[in-house]
Amino acid sequence: MDRPFIFINSAMSADGKLSTKERKQVKISGKLDFERVDELRAQADAIMVGIGTVLADDPSLTVKSPERKNARKAAGKSENPVRIIVDSAARTPLDADIFKKGEGLRIIAVSNSAPAEKIKSLEEKALIIKTGDLKVDLKELAAKLKQIDIDTLMVEGGATLNWGMLSAGLVDEVYTFVGNLIIGGKTAPTFTDGEGFTEAELLELELLSAEKIEEGMLLKWKVKGKKNEIIS
Ligand SMILES: NC(=O)C1=CN([C@@H]2O[C@H](COP(=O)(O)OP(=O)(O)OC[C@H]3O[C@@H](n4cnc5c(N)ncnc54)[C@H](O)[C@@H]3O)[C@@H](O)[C@H]2O)C=CC1
Numbered sequence: 001m002d003r004p005f006i007f008i009n010s011a012m013s014a015d016g017k018l019s020t021k022e023r024k025q026v027k028i029s030g031k032l033d034f035e036r037v038d039e040l041r042a043q044a045d046a047i048m049v050g051i052g053t054v055l056a057d058d059p060s061l062t063v064k065s066p067e068r069k070n071a072r073k074a075a076g077k078s079e080n081p082v083r084i085i086v087d088s089a090a091r092t093p094l095d096a097d098i099f100k101k102g103e104g105l106r107i108i109a110v111s112n113s114a115p116a117e118k119i120k121s122l123e124e125k126a127l128i129i130k131t132g133d134l135k136v137d138l139k140e141l142a143a144k145l146k147q148i149d150i151d152t153l154m155v156e157g158g159a160t161l162n163w164g165m166l167s168a169g170l171v172d173e174v175y176t177f178v179g180n181l182i183i184g185g186k187t188a189p190t191f192t193d194g195e196g197f198t199e200a201e202l203l204e205l206e207l208l209s210a211e212k213i214e215e216g217m218l219l220k221w222k223v224k225g226k227k228n229e230i231i232s
């Protein structure tokens with residue numbers, strides 16, 4: 001495959017929301033689910049989020065457990081996976097937590113229309129990958145990541161990037177932790193926002209597993225492909 005194995009991991013409320021209508025981060029996962037996410041991070045070569053998530057949450061995307069960090073180091077890796085922001089217009093703040101916390105390579109994926117001055121300042125903090133005219137070309141980005149030995153890529157949202165990756169056919173598996181909350185609000189981000197599929201374009205999934213974790217449910221799905229194109 002000319003791209004990494006790619007999976008999305010997200011936590012959503014029982015009504016499918018990723019955060020509130022004010023785009024405020026909500027603790028949907030409990031302790032055990034955060035442990036599971038930390039293990040996924042520790043096993044991944046890279047973690048990717050959209051700029052919307054950086055502006056809303058200011059995540060560090062680091063591996064939290066000292067044992068997992070040490071295990072990565074013992075395996076000759078950096079203590080954190082490569083941290084990637086998909087940021088067409090190079091809006092990533094220079095004081096973002098992703099730069100301040102933890103060691104390891106950061107990548108900002110920008111489009112060819114991103115302002116040169118901002119790219120120059122970001123270059124001091126991250127490797128810049130340019131693809132696409134106005135918007136990052138996610139397929140080209142995935143191919144470039146594979147070329148730099150990123151074989152497993154974890155996507156941690158948000159709603160728009162999830163749509164971009166799924167609609168480009170770039171996702172192999174989807175892991176959703178469904179927590180015991182109702183968030184509501186028609187403008188609150190859902191697991192997948194973006195333009196949405198028509199009936200003819202729907203993506204079909206195969207359920208790999210369903211596991212109760214504390215007060216929520218972890219669903220693991222394999223992406224089979226466009227419903228109309230699957231030959232069974
Ligand atoms: N509960 C959870 O597991 C998570 C929740 N969130 C929540 O999601 C919200 C952020 O989601 P969004 O605002 O949708 O932002 P997002 O994180 O999906 O970033 C979207 C941005 O990515 C950029 N982008 C560049 N090229 C793109 C392409 N080809 N396709 C798609 N996007 C591209 C665009 O600038 C776009 O505005 C926040 O409220 C955050 O708290 C985010 C991550 C995980």
Ligand SMILES: Nc1nc(O)c(N)c(N[C@@H]2O[C@H](COP(=O)(O)O)[C@@H](O)[C@H]2O)n1
Pocket residue numbers: 009010011025026027028029030033034037049053057058059060061062156157
């Ligand atoms: N798995 C999961 N469960 C939740 O309940 C969440 N709110 C999130 N949010 C994601 O985690 C990021 C924060 O990462 P750091 O703790 O800063 O490393 C946040 O930006 C969301 O992507 N995830």
